[in-house]
Amino acid sequence: MGKGVAITGMGIISSIGNTVEENYQSLLQKTPGISKIEGISTIHKDHIKVGEIKISNEDLSDLLNLPSSNNYSRTALLAEIAAKEALKSAGITDVNSCNTGLISATSVGGMDLTEKYFYSLFEEEKNRKYIESHSAGNSSTKIANSLGITGFVSTISTACSSAANSIMLGARMIKAGKLDRVIVGGADCLSKFTINGFKTLMILSETNCKPFDANRTGLNLGEAAAFLVLESDACVKADNKKVLGYVSGYANANDAFHQTASSVDGEGATLAMKKALKVAGLCSGDIDYINAHGTATENNDASESQAIRRVFGDNLPKVSSTKAYTGHTLAAAAAIEAVYSVMALQNNLVFPNLNFETPIKETNIIPETELLQKDLHHVLSNSFGFGGNCSTLIFSKE
Amino acid sequence: MEDLKLELKNNIIELLNLEDVNVDEIKDDDSLFGDGLGLDSIDALELIVMLDKDYGIRLTDPKEGKKIFESIEIMAAYITEHRTK
Amino acid sequence: MGNYYINGIGCVSAQDSSDNELGLQNFVALTENVAPLQKPDYKKYIKPTMIRRMSVGVKMGVVASSMALQEANVEVPEAIITGSGMGCLRDSEKFLKNIIDNEEQFLTPTAFIQSTHNTVGGQIALGLACKAYNVTYVHDATSFETSLIDGMMILDEGEQNVLVGGVDEIGNHTTELHKLIDRVKKEETLKNSLLNSKTKGSIYSEGSQFFVLEDKKKGNCYAQLLDVTIYNKLSKNEVTQKLEAFLMDNNLTISDIDVVVLGLNGEVDYDAYYTTLQNTLLVNTTQVYYKHFSGEYNTASAFGMWTACTLLKSQKVPGNIQLNDIQPTSIKNVVLYNQYRGENHSFVLLKSC
Numbered sequence: 001m002g003k004g005v006a007i008t009g010m011g012i013i014s015s016i017g018n019t020v021e022e023n024y025q026s027l028l029q030k031t032p033g034i035s036k037i038e039g040i041s042t043i044h045k046d047h048i049k050v051g052e053i054k055i056s057n058e059d060l061s062d063l064l065n066l067p068s069s070n071n072y073s074r075t076a077l078l079a080e081i082a083a084k085e086a087l088k089s090a091g092i093t094d095v096n097s098c099n100t101g102l103i104s105a106t107s108v109g110g111m112d113l114t115e116k117y118f119y120s121l122f123e124e125e126k127n128r129k130y131i132e133s134h135s136a137g138n139s140s141t142k143i144a145n146s147l148g149i150t151g152f153v154s155t156i157s158t159a160c161s162s163a164a165n166s167i168m169l170g171a172r173m174i175k176a177g178k179l180d181r182v183i184v185g186g187a188d189c190l191s192k193f194t195i196n197g198f199k200t201l202m203i204l205s206e207t208n209c210k211p212f213d214a215n216r217t218g219l220n221l222g223e224a225a226a227f228l229v230l231e232s233d234a235c236v237k238a239d240n241k242k243v244l245g246y247v248s249g250y251a252n253a254n255d256a257f258h259q260t261a262s263s264v265d266g267e268g269a270t271l272a273m274k275k276a277l278k279v280a281g282l283c284s285g286d287i288d289y290i291n292a293h294g295t296a297t298e299n300n301d302a303s304e305s306q307a308i309r310r311v312f313g314d315n316l317p318k319v320s321s322t323k324a325y326t327g328h329t330l331a332a333a334a335a336i337e338a339v340y341s342v343m344a345l346q347n348n349l350v351f352p353n354l355n356f357e358t359p360i361k362e363t364n365i366i367p368e369t370e371l372l373q374k375d376l377h378h379v380l381s382n383s384f385g386f387g388g389n390c391s392t393l394i395f396s397k398e
Numbered sequence: 399m400e401d402l403k404l405e406l407k408n409n410i411i412e413l414l415n416l417e418d419v420n421v422d423e424i425k426d427d428d429s430l431f432g433d434g435l436g437l438d439s440i441d442a443l444e445l446i447v448m449l450d451k452d453y454g455i456r457l458t459d460p461k462e463g464k465k466i467f468e469s470i471e472i473m474a475a476y477i478t479e480h481r482t483k
Numbered sequence: 484m485g486n487y488y489i490n491g492i493g494c495v496s497a498q499d500s501s502d503n504e505l506g507l508q509n510f511v512a513l514t515e516n517v518a519p520l521q522k523p524d525y526k527k528y529i530k531p532t533m534i535r536r537m538s539v540g541v542k543m544g545v546v547a548s549s550m551a552l553q554e555a556n557v558e559v560p561e562a563i564i565t566g567s568g569m570g571c572l573r574d575s576e577k578f579l580k581n582i583i584d585n586e587e588q589f590l591t592p593t594a595f596i597q598s599t600h601n602t603v604g605g606q607i608a609l610g611l612a613c614k615a616y617n618v619t620y621v622h623d624a625t626s627f628e629t630s631l632i633d634g635m636m637i638l639d640e641g642e643q644n645v646l647v648g649g650v651d652e653i654g655n656h657t658t659e660l661h662k663l664i665d666r667v668k669k670e671e672t673l674k675n676s677l678l679n680s681k682t683k684g685s686i687y688s689e690g691s692q693f694f695v696l697e698d699k700k701k702g703n704c705y706a707q708l709l710d711v712t713i714y715n716k717l718s719k720n721e722v723t724q725k726l727e728a729f730l731m732d733n734n735l736t737i738s739d740i741d742v743v744v745l746g747l748n749g750e751v752d753y754d755a756y757y758t759t760l761q762n763t764l765l766v767n768t769t770q771v772y773y774k775h776f777s778g779e780y781n782t783a784s785a786f787g788m789w790t791a792c793t794l795l796k797s798q799k800v801p802g803n804i805q806l807n808d809i810q811p812t813s814i815k816n817v818v819l820y821n822q823y824r825g826e827n828h829s830f831v832l833l834k835s836c
Contacts, residue, residue, distance in 0.1 A: 043587045102715075106621075107599060111579075118583055121660055131660045135569060135781075136600060137623035141826060144715045153715035153827075154629040155622040157570065157600035165618050169633065176636055193575075196582050197595035200443060202460045254563075254608045254617040259536075260596045261439055271614055386596060387605025389617060415535035436532055443592045451589045 009090025051222025051327025073110030101152035105162030105186030159385030185227030222327025249280025249394030266307025294321020454482030493550025566626030568781020570600030572654030648693030649782025688778020746821030
């Protein structure tokens with residue numbers, strides 16, 4: 001088990017595509033999915049831009065062949081689409097052919113429904129089926145039931161780093177022999193709740209976000225879901241599976257600095273990256289590409305830049321944030337970026353950091369702004385969240 | 399001006415849940431952030447909303463708040479000059 | 484697999500549960516359908532500068548975790564793992580209500596930033612300046628058990644101790660919604676005991692229980708945690724098989740079990756998951772329950788584990804939790820079983836130390 005844990009399938013739906021292939025094409029063609037919001041009525045609609053998936057809940061339900069009586073939240077709908085694609089791409093027909101688990105991540109859960117029917121639920125009976133869809137665990141239970149997973153099912157919520165921790169737990173459980181196969185990832189839909197929440201923090205950009213730019217203007221929120229199938233070496237061998245890449249390193253550390261803000265010196269992020277390198281048995285010079293958290297807020301990009309400098313010094317790998325494509329998809333972000341990291345490895349490509357012009361003076365990190373062909377062996381992906389959560393994953397080709 | 403200062407002190411204590419602080423413990427020129435009252439960046443955002451809601455002053459850049467909220471004295475002067483309600 | 488010793492425990496609940504030695508002796512069965520917390524002395528545990536933004540859930544979590552850490556004599560743990568089915572519900576409701584009532588205007592950030600599910604874990608870390616591994620599980624009735632599984636793995640991976648707990652708070656709006664769909668009992672005051680209520684729903688409450696797991700036994704040790712397993716879905720018949728298999732994995736049979744701690748919550752349609760076991764496999768085993776004291780919440784099973792820890796340490800089963808007349812000669816092995824509405828089943832196995 002020296003190599004790490006095999007990734008045998010992936011699925012994704014984001015504002016730049018409904019499948020892995022569509023996401024890949026958008027990344028290649030530098031086509032961002034940032035637009036004005038249409039699906040949610042909000043007084044901020046002319047002042048924010050978002051990474052919105054332009055498919056209605058009804059159409060998503062149809063794609064999944066759900067009965068009209070279903071009580072899926074948008075998070076659950078997105079999650080199930082991505083999870084099914086992941087399973088299909090891993091060539092799994094019988095999910096219980098080995099001990100299989102599911103670990104999902106979400107921050108909003110069914111908030112889209114709760115905020116829509118907050119008061120009317122008391123008067124009208126017809127929407128009460130949505131009450132139980134609110135909890136974070138509900139969307140995972142729905143996917144598990146739909147895929148037929150009866151054993152280990154769990155949900156993680158550590159704000160914007162959630163999916164990194166679900167991938168990490170999945171990899172650890174396989175290494176520990178507690179599961180043979182696990183579907184890991186995360187999902188979050190846009191909601192009035194998060195739009196207004198981030199608005200009160202004054203970190204929503206009115207224009208397309210500019211990660212790592214000295215004149216960055218804040219983040220674009222997005223919605224998405226992505227899942228990966230992780231399998232043990234024994235499973236891979238038994239079924240002669242094609243391996244897309246490996247989860248070779250992971251770590252979670254806490255900044256313990258402030259409830260929402262990251263420390264100026266990026267302490268938590270530094271610890272996470274260093275620990276992940278240690279788990280992978282790699283040194284900083286082995287990393288070829290960093291898919292950064294890079295939300296384009298003043299605070300994150302400054303702090304993350306400091307942390308990257310602390311770990312990599314002057315010997316920087318290629319760096320880019322793909323948030324300018326998808327927006328910040330909160331609990332799903334790390335899963336989205338895990339899929340992009342694996343695509344980068346598979347195709348030997350560094351995806352561009354859109355909208356970058358001027359480097360941050362203190363750290364002078366200059367991300368790649370054009371698609372770059374480069375031999376890649378190890379990709380490091382960062383995800384940070386409220387509550388001081390800092391998580392790092394490392395994906396390797398071999 | 400004195401009335402406004404007292405009003406601000408009362409509002410800040412209530413708004414920011416400063417349970418153990420009395421109005422007379424906050425001096426007009428005490429610094430509100432850092433070593434003084436110990437407020438932080440989240441409190442600054444709360445105060446920005448208070449400026450908007452109570453005095454009709456809308457700040458778009460949270461950095462502006464840093465200077466305005468330095469002390470009760472400076473805050474009161476800024477509000478007096480810019481208030482629209 | 485290594486050894487996992489529970490060297491410190493802390494409990495905040497609808498009872499006065501601040502004294503681990505007293506255990507459940509003086510507890511009074513809850514009678515209201517929504518039973519609030521008995522507030523501990525927050526200021527004894529939390530600095531005034533930290534407390535001002537904390538919601539009840541955060542305060543409970545900080546107090547319960549401080550109690551557990553103090554008992555185990557651990558200053559800063561090497562990992563913090565929190566289970567919380569609904570997260571910081573009160574601040575979520577508060578922020579959402581403000582959005583709707585004020586039509587998205589004049590909103591302030593405090594409730595939003597405190598609304599995330601991992602606020603409790605984050606605030607515990609912040610208070611302790613703990614930079615270690617920190618995760619929050621939010622999977623309904625198995626939020627706490629997943630935390631335990633992760634905690635055991637953390638010790639296997641080489642850490643020496645880990646703080647693991649559960650926390651859930653009552654949110655008034657959510658409770659009102661849950662009354663509409665029969666999750667909370669309609670009757671405001673129970674006419675009979677919880678288990679004889681014969682009505683839909685359970686009684687809602689809130690609480691937080693934290694545990695310090697360590698790789699070494701200390702003088703204050705309550706129990707050894709042997710194993711935890713969870714299932715997304717089981718039928719009533721499968722529960723029996725799965726419990727037997729769980730015990731067999733640990734080289735035990737039901738005759739080795741001295742006490743079984745059941746999550747019975749008075750739900751007329753779902754308590755059969757327990758009674759089926761009670762009347763068959765567990766018929767010769769001492770059976771106890773606890774939700775008449777704790778009420779139901781997503782992480783109430785952590786109260787069950789706190790209960791089990793007090794039994795193992797005192798070697799006594801108080802009459803106020805017993806479901807049958809069987810008295811154990813000694814308490815060595817204890818198994819816990821919990822589920823909620825037929826989903827999210829968990830088995831936890833503890834041994835005296």
